[in-house]
Amino acid sequence: MIRLQEIKMLQTLHQSLSQSIPQAMKVYGSIFNIIRGNPFNLEVLVDSWPDYQTVITRPQKQEMMDDKDYYINSYHIFSKDFEKLPEILGSNSVINWKQSLTIQGCQNGLNEKIRDAVASKAIQMDYSKRFLYITNNAMKSNISKASKHEASTTENVKFRSTNDNFKPSLLDISHAELVNNNWKFGQNERSLRYIQRCLQNFPGFCLVDPEGKPISWILMEQTNEWRMGYTLPEYQNRGIAKQMMSAFMQYLQKSDIPFFTHVEEMNEYAHKLAKAIGFHFADCGWHEWKCTPAELL
Ligand SMILES: CC(C)(COP(=O)(O)OP(=O)(O)OC[C@H]1O[C@@H](n2cnc3c(N)ncnc32)[C@H](O)[C@@H]1OP(=O)(O)O)[C@@H](O)C(=O)NCCC(=O)NCCS
Structure with missing residues (x-):
């Protein structure tokens, strides 16, 4: 995988990912924040450039210091080529399988490929599929115009x-x-x-x-x-x-800040709430894999 660092390339990638919404939602949102100052110190990996098939965002190495921190050790993924995914994801240089971690993505076919990637590893994996909710203009982001979070003003x-x-x-x-x-x-x-x-x-x-x-x-x-x-x-x-x-x-x-949300299947009131305020659910779903190495169980 190649690490994309140049801001121009990240902007090009972000623009390109807008064509793959809602499936690319998680990486699209991450890269939006990386371009705007990168407060969580994330980095972007692509399988090739500029004709990428797979994009992964993850924290930079210095952020993942706690092997048990599922919240920080989180990877977001989008792929147009599922065949190569088990090989890409299985590599320790892409995902640090020695840590407890979460992977999130919004594509239905990912589960089988992620299972293949961990099949030979001593890892406990908990998979959760939930409803992804988006709005019609959720992607109407304009990074150059998007205002910074103004915490100081009401x-x-x-x-x-x-x-x-x-x-x-x-x-x-x-x-x-x-x-x-x-x-x-x-x-x-x-x-x-x-x-x-x-x-x-x-x-x-x-x-x-x-x-x-x-x-x-x-x-x-x-x-x-x-x-x-x-x-x-x-x-x-x-x-x-x-x-x-x-x-x-x-x-x-x-x-001009893009946004989305997800709701668990049985959470009736949250589904009602999401629909009442203008979200609609997307067929691709919201998926999470919580992975724990056997030695950390
Ligand atoms: C989901 C939650 C945030 C809703 O908050 P709330 O202030 O009660 O929501 P609202 O009163 O604005 O109601 C939103 C919708 O839920 C329905 N609803 C909420 N509580 C309800 C209840 N006890 N019985 C029936 N309907 C209920 C409302 O009727 C409304 O639907 P409508 O627009 O179709 O009438 C609240 O139930 C909650 O905190 N749940 C636990 C945490 C959670 O699930 N968070 C959401 C994670 S995605």
């Missing part, structure tokens, strides 16, 4: 709350613990550090109660995917998430 979160007791606000690092404690896939020290980093680098919205405590929130991660959306149980089913997330969507669209 101008971007002005929307009318249907209940005057609740005020829209921006999430910041002080909210990381609250988000982590309520994130089904978090609730540990590593996920807390990951959330803190997301909050420092990407936008997050919330609605706060009169004491200033968030009651509903949503944030973004390094591939521009919405994650960790939550409304405190006592405030659920009052239209709060719908209102707050619609405002988040408008903010991102106005700022």
